[in-house]
Amino acid sequence: MTVTIRDASEKDIQEIVEIFNQAVLTRTSTGYLDEVSVQDRKVWFAEHRPEKYPILVAEQNHRIVGWISIDPYRRGRKAFEKTVEVSLFIHQEYKRKGIGSQLINSMMETAKKLGYTTLFAIVLDKNVGSKRLFKKNNFEQWGFLPDVAEIDGNTLSHVYYGTKL
Numbered sequence: 016m017t018v019t020i021r022d023a024s025e026k027d028i029q030e031i032v033e034i035f036n037q038a039v040l041t042r043t044s045t046g047y048l049d050e051v052s053v054q055d056r057k058v059w060f061a062e063h064r065p066e067k068y069p070i071l072v073a074e075q076n077h078r079i080v081g082w083i084s085i086d087p088y089r090r091g092r093k094a095f096e097k098t099v100e101v102s103l104f105i106h107q108e109y110k111r112k113g114i115g116s117q118l119i120n121s122m123m124e125t126a127k128k129l130g131y132t133t134l135f136a137i138v139l140d141k142n143v144g145s146k147r148l149f150k151k152n153n154f155e156q157w158g159f160l161p162d163v164a165e166i167d168g169n170t171l172s173h174v175y176y177g178t179k180l
């Protein structure tokens with residue numbers, strides 16, 4: 016599916032939150048156990064200036080169908096300044112249409128232009144779709160944290176995927 020990818024603007028927050036909360040409700044992809052509010056995400060949005068930690072949205076017919084963001088790794092420790100964590104979320108009605116892959120590729124280009132050298136993602140081991148998505152987009156498994164999350168009485172592990180830019 017062809018989408019337009021652009022920097023997020025403040026007016027997108029409502030749709031960004033709706034898509035994020037769809038993922039929260041699956042209980043297998045975010046580690047959040049409760050939905051977030053638009054108010055919560057305003058602070059988060061303000062911390063993601065396009066020239067430092069961008070949020071990109073995929074838009075189709077004036078609707079946000081997915082988004083991707085990068086975040087600092089070990090904030091405040093200058094030695095890790097060129098390494099960033101990527102997270103992405105696709106609207107439930109638009110999955111398996113190649114939008115996640117397009118967003119990852121756009122963010123790889125954007126992050127490279129911003130001077131970052133390493134991009135990594137953290138995925139719950141149970142999140143098979145996400146693991147396949149990163150492998151398909153040339154990320155390799157770099158780490159495994161066993162039984163670090165507890166959701167509905169089950170312990171879950173974290174897998175780290177990374178790529179060099």
Ligand SMILES: CC(C)(COP(=O)(O)OP(=O)(O)OC[C@H]1O[C@@H](n2cnc3c(N)ncnc32)[C@H](O)[C@@H]1OP(=O)(O)O)[C@@H](O)C(=O)NCCC(=O)NCCS
Binds near residue numbers: 104116143147
């Ligand atoms: C994981 C996620 C981002 C994938 O986005 P997407 O737009 O559906 O991904 P794509 O269409 O680009 O898929 C690319 C490939 O990834 C793999 N893949 C994606 N979703 C999959 C699933 N549910 N099951 C198995 N493989 C999957 C497939 O190999 C797919 O290629 P194919 O469709 O040709 O077989 C989306 O399902 C999502 O938002 N999940 C909830 C949030 C999340 O887990 N985010 C990642 C954590 S940071």
